[in-house]
Amino acid sequence: MTNRNVSPERNQSSTINSRETFSLDSMQRTYTGLLDDVMIRYSDEYLSNDFFNKMIAKNIFFGGGLYINDGYLVNHPIARQYLYNDNSLLRRMLATGFIRILTRASSSEVLSRMPETMANQGNESFRQLVASSEWDDFRLVFNRIAQSVFYNNTARPWPNRNxxxxxxxxxxxxxxxxxxxxxxxxxxxxxxxxxxxxxxxxxxxxxxxxxxxxxxxxxxxxxxxxxxxxxxxxxxxxxxxxxxxxxxxxxxxxxxxxxVAVDTTIGAAFDELLQTRQIERGQLDNIPLLRLPRDIPFDRGDLFLDFLDQSTQVGQAKLNYITSLRNVISGVDRDFGSLRSNLLEATDEYINRIIDLLAPTFGRFELERVFDESFTLAVGSLSNQQVGDNITATAAPTAGLAIEIQETVSRRGRQFLIERFQLRDVSEEFNPNEVIRFSDIRPQIASLAFDEDEAARFIEDIPPAPTF
The missing domain is CATH 1.10.274 (Enzyme I; Chain A, domain 2)
Structure with missing residues (x-):
């Protein structure tokens, strides 16, 4: 990693520092590669019902919407399972546009025929699906979804690049x-x-x-x-x-x-394209953790709609929390104590509004008792890690902001790195006693945005998408 992608203010997303310029609708979206059928073919590491829903939920709780390729939805067995259920988290988020389908299809008819088109072109994953006993039922479901996303204008065309x-x-x-x-x-x-x-x-x-x-x-x-x-x-x-x-x-x-941020496995090959923010010593010290309940009912997609609407109590609390968190991250002023105090208040308010939302269904006592098991957002140091673990090794002391997901069945924790930071004076080192929350953060998944200048340089000589 070089200093040229260390960006305190360049990215537009870095400069959001007030409610007047920031809303839930304007939050940065994430392209998820974790449903990729080719990725799954080589590893079932992320192939579980629990992880699938929590991958969506971490954006509902902490971020903006998701982009998912149409082929991922069709070829991912768990995605197909949830597409049958109108009230699943996936279907509800598709209906609202929080999840948007990336597609080259120009109409609902073309999208609904996409699996058969791909199968006829020799794509083995689609060929197996179309030839399976599931296809007759799934074709009807996917046809309804295709009609819905085009009717609601929540289909997103593929980028106009080759x-x-x-x-x-x-x-x-x-x-x-x-x-x-x-x-x-x-x-x-x-x-x-x-x-x-x-x-x-x-x-x-x-x-x-x-x-x-x-x-x-x-x-x-x-x-x-x-x-x-x-x-x-x-x-x-x-x-x-x-x-x-x-x-x-x-x-x-x-x-x-x-x-747009990207969910994918962490690695060093393309590290310099990704954003790193510069921070001051003390800027991230002792910021409060946010923990969420263990047994969140992901089979009730309707319960999560209020998180998307800032006119609701929990939606406003989410906005206040993320705004306060971003103020700490971007260092809008050097009074770090006041910024942390505001974040602490916003964190408590967000937790209370989540309890208020879920308590009528699950009981306040149960929710409060287990408020430490499912999701945790915290800051910690990113030590130089072994590239043999396919983890990026950094040239200077860094810290990260990560979301840890606890999978209920396996009780395995997985960390999404959503921000990374570098001290302006790289000769200094982070004090683990001040900033560690997970011990060292060892994320398996990057969920990082791109450095704006690096992204612009990369894309400038990529020609437009071919026309057929």
Whole structure:
């Protein structure tokens, strides 16, 4: 990471510091890559009902809306399950537009036929779905959803950029210029990495299907020297999937006033494209934690609608909380004590309004008793971590703001890094006793926005999307 992407004020989202310029509707959206069918094909790490709902809920509680590719919804088995239920969290958020479907379809009819179109073009994931016993029932459900999103104007067109060119540029100019071990790739030699690069580029990835061509190039190269390339393929496709997700995020950021964050696995390959804020010593010390209840009823999507409306008590409390949090993060003034005091009041108010909202259904005592198990938002230090764990190693002391999700069944905690910070004087170090809340933050997932200047430089020579 270099200092050129350390941005105290450049990003528009960084400068929001008052309620007059900030509303729930203007909050930055997130493109989620965690439902990606190619990603799931290599790992079922994030394939659970609990994680699926909490991935949506962390944005309901702490952020703006989500963008989800149409193909992700269709190919993700848990997403399909929830699409059948009108009152699921997914369906309710689709109906309101909090979740918007990214699609190349120009109409509801084209979107509803998309799975069959993709199957006819030879896409194996879609072919299996269309050939399955589920298809007759799911086709009717997806047709209704397609009609709804176009009627409500909540479909979002794909970015007007040639996505194949963008993916190729990320891999060619960033991932393939690094040593594989510096990217968390422990099972591929440098020679193999370069041969995969050459094979990938020889397949003309800018014309179409670049991620598929990366996969084929990697499999072709690795099969020459090993009988079981699965571990190495997983490492390579982790980078390829990150490129796919960041490519979308960069193109969307270019088209939207507030930019777009991206949910994907953490890695070092594209780290310099992501935003890091400069902070002063003491700015993040002792800010209050926010914890949410353990047994949140995600099968009742209607209970979460008030979080999207700032005219409701819980919606206003959410707005006040996020505004106060952003004031601390951006350091709108140097009276950090007052900023923290305001945040503490806003945190207490937000928790109380959540209890008020859920108590009629679940009981106030039960909610208050378990207010520490499901979601936690807190600040902590980001130590230099081993690239062998596919975690980015940073050149200077950093801190992060993370959302930790506790999965109910596995009781496993997963951390989303939503902000990262660097001291203006990089010779200083964070005092763990002052800023640690989780011990060291060790996030598995990045949910970061892009550095505005880096994103603009990347996108400037990506041509418009081809017309067919």
């Amino acid at each position: 996505m194949s060119v963008g993916f190729t540029k990320l891999m060619r100019d960033r991932a393939f210029t690094a040593e594989p071990q510096n990217l968390g790739i422990a099972n591929v030699t440098r020679d193999e990495w370069l041969r995969i690069r050459d094979d990938f580029l020889s397949r003309d990835p800018e014309s179409s299907g670049p991620r598929d061509k990366l996969e084929k190039a990697a499999l072709s190269t690795l099969s020459e020297s090993r009988s079981d390339p699965r571990l190495a393929m997983n490492e390579i496709m982790t980078i390829g999937n990150q490129a796919y997700h960041y490519n979308f995020g960069l193109a969307l950021t270019h088209e939207e006033n507030n930019g």
